[in-house]
Amino acid sequence: MPLSAIHAEHGSLDLTLDGLGCEGRITWEQIHRARPRAPLTCPECEWGLCPEYSQTGLRYFAHDPDAPECSLREETEQHRRLKRDLAECCRRVPGWSAELEQAGPERAWRADVRATHTATGRRYAFEAQLSTIGIDGPRGLTEGTARMAEAGVPAAWVTTGSRAWLGAVPTIQAEAQTGPTRPVRAGHWTYLISSWTPAAESRTPARLTDFVRAVLTGELVAHRVTCPARDDWSTRPGWSWVWATPKDIAEAAAYV
Template sequence: MSFTALHPERGRLDATLTGLGQDLPWEGIYRARPRIRLTCPECGHGVHAKLSPRRVRYFAHDPGRSPHCQLSLESADHHLLKRVLAESIRRAGWSADLEVPAPDGSWRADVMATSPSGERRMAWEAQLSPISGDDIQMRTDRYSAEQITCCWVSSRDRVPWLRTVPGIAVTPAHLPEVVEGWMVHDGVVSFGPRRGAWARVGDVTLPAFVRWVLGDGLIFHTIGRRYRRIHLPGSNATVRCSAGWTTQRSIDAESAHEAMRQRQEAAKHVRQERERKAAERREQMERDRQRQEDERHRAEVEERNRRTRIEWERQSAAWEAEHREELRRQRQQAHLQELARLERDRQEQAAAQQW
């Protein structure tokens, strides 16, 4: 299944365009007799014009196609998303070409949008099959190398690569052919200055999103590390998100909030430094007071010890004087006693002589 085919005379046909992009009516190839030989632009195998049950025009491969043709392997959902993207791009005033290959075959854009001036191109990729983050980044880098911006679009519930490259997740319309019914449910964010945080934006139609992106109203922005907790609309829940599509106003609001936060952090640092120095001064004053108190206490102790020593020396001297006086008295008393004894001995001798 494909929306493009190669006409042997008119060249590339696009089933999503009026006149197939070549002023050729659909009836000129659909069930036309004799049959016009149309070929697949990818594998070169024969294709024929068909209508889906919902009357969507496309090209189907003839029997015996190559099993490796990428266009034939794409699902109906993939082709439907490409058609919706092309229609949204055209409504935004840009031209949209489906399944556009690189001149060297290094890439093939699902839908290539070209500005009215022809100076700008943007690839829109419908990515419904699983792909690794490295692979999708490599494919994005190929576009960037040729000055082509891109946006990856998925209608799957889980899109693990959504934050690694410019992309969105969409919800198909109840009637898939109604382009206005396709909604972007993830990938668009807005910064709230009051809350100081990002929030996911809901209720954005896919055509409106495409128009804003092509008109530079939305920019793919890498969110600052401090702001990657994204609030979900209508709830208090949050999710981690590192990038998203947003307006320049939100980017400026984030920058202003970060500048304010840095000023507050700087003021807080100055205040903390001032408080730290004040605390150091108080601690130094307390240490000085404690040192003075210790010195005063030590001086008092030394003074008490000095006075105690002096008192002890005074008492010791008094005790020594008393001791010397006592010895003197004892020697004097002993001398007197000795004199008294000698006097008694003399008196006794005198009395004995008288007898």
């Protein structure tokens, strides 16, 4: 159930932005339970959408009955809250904006949150992934990450809890609690004594906002290690993706 919709007259609407992101041309009150209903469609499947509230008061767009298969239709409230938090984290970084549920060329991929640097145009995707997903294959994490990278949009996958694919792609692991200041559990690694290992707690950004800022500003970089990482979250022996400082990456390269 998406947080964005296409309005036939006003274009893209984003529930995470003031004024729905359309400069005040239309408000939530004007589309929620409006009669006649607002002309809204899904940005992915182009099916009709209806503005709704969840049981906890979160605004979202619900697909009309008999909608076709659509990845946005299957999202849980926890997924929507994580997307909302990621968008807010990106917008807190000076010089960066964020858009939800943006598709790439020919819809080869879709970013849950696409951050854009307003001066340089540099882009980054943050993918909220809370369900089971394959690592390989046409709809797997590896291929999805590669398609976005080819389009000039590197991706960071964000999850909560323990997942079998942690470390198979650049991953941030946060707590399940809601809010952009939710603690980060894993993702930052350091190079110590000729081996990659999880960074000490004092060196790990404590909040999701800190982690997103570090990624967007280049303080942390996605890096594929070429030797086994010392941690049980890497389920693919011999390598894993980690987030590391350029200094640690340089030290590892010098040692090798």
